[in-house]
Amino acid sequence: MPLPPIASPGRPLDRPAVERYARHVLLPQVGRTGQERLSAARVLVVGAGGLGSPALLYLAAAGVGTLGVVDADVVETSNLQRQVIHSDSDVGRLKTESAVEAVARVNPSVAVVRHDLRLDSSNALEVLRDYDVVLDGTDNFPTRYLLNDACVLLGKPHVWGSIYRFDGQVSVWWAEHGPCYRCVFPTPPPPGAVPSCAEGGVLGVLCATIGSVQATETLKLLLGIGEPLVGRLLVHDALAMTWDALTVRKDPGCPVCGESPTVTSLVDYDEFCGVAGPGDGAAADGPRVSAPELAVELGSDAPPLLVDVRGPDERAIASIPGAVAIHLDEFRDGSAFARDELAARGRRIVVMCKVGGRSAEATRLARAAGYTDVVNLDGGVLAWVREVDPTQPAY
Numbered sequence: 086m087p088l089p090p091i092a093s094p095g096r097p098l099d100r101p102a103v104e105r106y107a108r109h110v111l112l113p114q115v116g117r118t119g120q121e122r123l124s125a126a127r128v129l130v131v132g133a134g135g136l137g138s139p140a141l142l143y144l145a146a147a148g149v150g151t152l153g154v155v156d157a158d159v160v161e162t163s164n165l166q167r168q169v170i171h172s173d174s175d176v177g178r179l180k181t182e183s184a185v186e187a188v189a190r191v192n193p194s195v196a197v198v199r200h201d202l203r204l205d206s207s208n209a210l211e212v213l214r215d216y217d218v219v220l221d222g223t224d225n226f227p228t229r230y231l232l233n234d235a236c237v238l239l240g241k242p243h244v245w246g247s248i249y250r251f252d253g254q255v256s257v258w259w260a261e262h263g264p265c266y267r268c269v270f271p272t273p274p275p276p277g278a279v280p281s282c283a284e285g286g287v288l289g290v291l292c293a294t295i296g297s298v299q300a301t302e303t304l305k306l307l308l309g310i311g312e313p314l315v316g317r318l319l320v321h322d323a324l325a326m327t328w329d330a331l332t333v334r335k336d337p338g339c340p341v342c343g344e345s346p347t348v349t350s351l352v353d354y355d356e357f358c359g360v361a362g363p364g365d366g367a368a369a370d371g372p373r374v375s376a377p378e379l380a381v382e383l384g385s386d387a388p389p390l391l392v393d394v395r396g397p398d399e400r401a402i403a404s405i406p407g408a409v410a411i412h413l414d415e416f417r418d419g420s421a422f423a424r425d426e427l428a429a430r431g432r433r434i435v436v437m438c439k440v441g442g443r444s445a446e447a448t449r450l451a452r453a454a455g456y457t458d459v460v461n462l463d464g465g466v467l468a469w470v471r472e473v474d475p476t477q478p479a480y
């Protein structure tokens with residue numbers, strides 16, 4: 086169901102504007118009024134990098150009146166493979182500087198507001214407050230959670246995208262109409278457990294795929310047309326060239342947008358993402374089994390008990406057949422050990438999560454509770470998806 090347009094119409098289009106935006110004006114869903122809405126709209130693009138590049142270019146070309154750009158970094162040579170608003174001669178300059186020039190080349194009537202800073206809990210609300218929509222092109226978890234919470238507190242839609250290697254995800258988080266990022270991803274991954282594009286690489290053009298979906302969703306929200314990506318998570322695999330649309334739901338217990346929120350102001354997001362539990366970052370410690378080894382074990386006459394410690398939303402995205410769902414919290418409070426599935430202490434147990442951090446903690450807790458043959462699935466379900474069952478989406 087379309088939502089009401091976020092942007093109100095601005096000044097009537099003059100003749101040059103009608104000419105420039107003629108292909109929009111021809112669309113019954115946009116028309117003159119829609120184009121006037123765009124010209125009055127204010128969109129904040131956080132990150133003038135891979136996702137921000139196509140988003141800025143298309144939002145500028147579309148005639149969004151004001152574009153804010155947040156970035157504190159300078160252009161590096163390794164950015165040029167995908168960050169198409171920057172060029173060779175921009176290396177060493179602030180990204181916001183070259184973003185301003187790129188937008189001006191495309192559409193000089195667009196006002197660009199530079200925010201040469203790193204968003205944190207001290208400045209985010211102030212920066213976001215003046216914008217209609219926030220387009221998230223960040224590449225790190227603290228800023229993502231920060232943007233989510235700030236958008237929830239301010240009642241703004243958070244058009245989020247994420248890319249890694251050949252995979253992309255995109256959604257619109259908007260607590261007033263659907264889930265927020267935290268509803269679906271309640272806890273950040275252990276520090277270091279999820280490799281960044283800097284570590285694992287990314288296909289450059291994937292930025293265009295995902296960033297332009299974000300720009301499309303932003304325009305739809307501003308215009309109030311079509312079916313917004315609220316409550317749906319698109320998962321894209323560029324190698325298989327597939328798109329999966331997963332339904333994602335609001336969590337009534339969400340700490341920021343749920344029925345009794347406990348996060349009512351911005352917190353320290355570096356700390357939030359850094360304190361994922363003692364030892365959680367040391368996922369490589371302790372006894373482990375690889376995904377291909379697990380596949381063999383599961384196919385044997387005496388398969389181990391496979392325990393998935395993730396929540397239901399994550400399990401819905403990718404899972405290993407036969408796994409029993411016992412949440413990490415149940416290991417933490419000890420209730421897991423009262424479950425029937427864990428009654429036989431002699432049986433081999435393999436514990437899994439997304440990448441191996443949370444399951445490492447559950448493995449330790451199980452060993453402390455007297456289970457002797459408990460091992461952690463190295464690399465989690467993502468390793469399984471990568472090495473055993475590539476038909477499932479990575480997330």
Ligand code: ZN
Nearest residue numbers: 265268339342
């Ligand atoms: Zn939420």
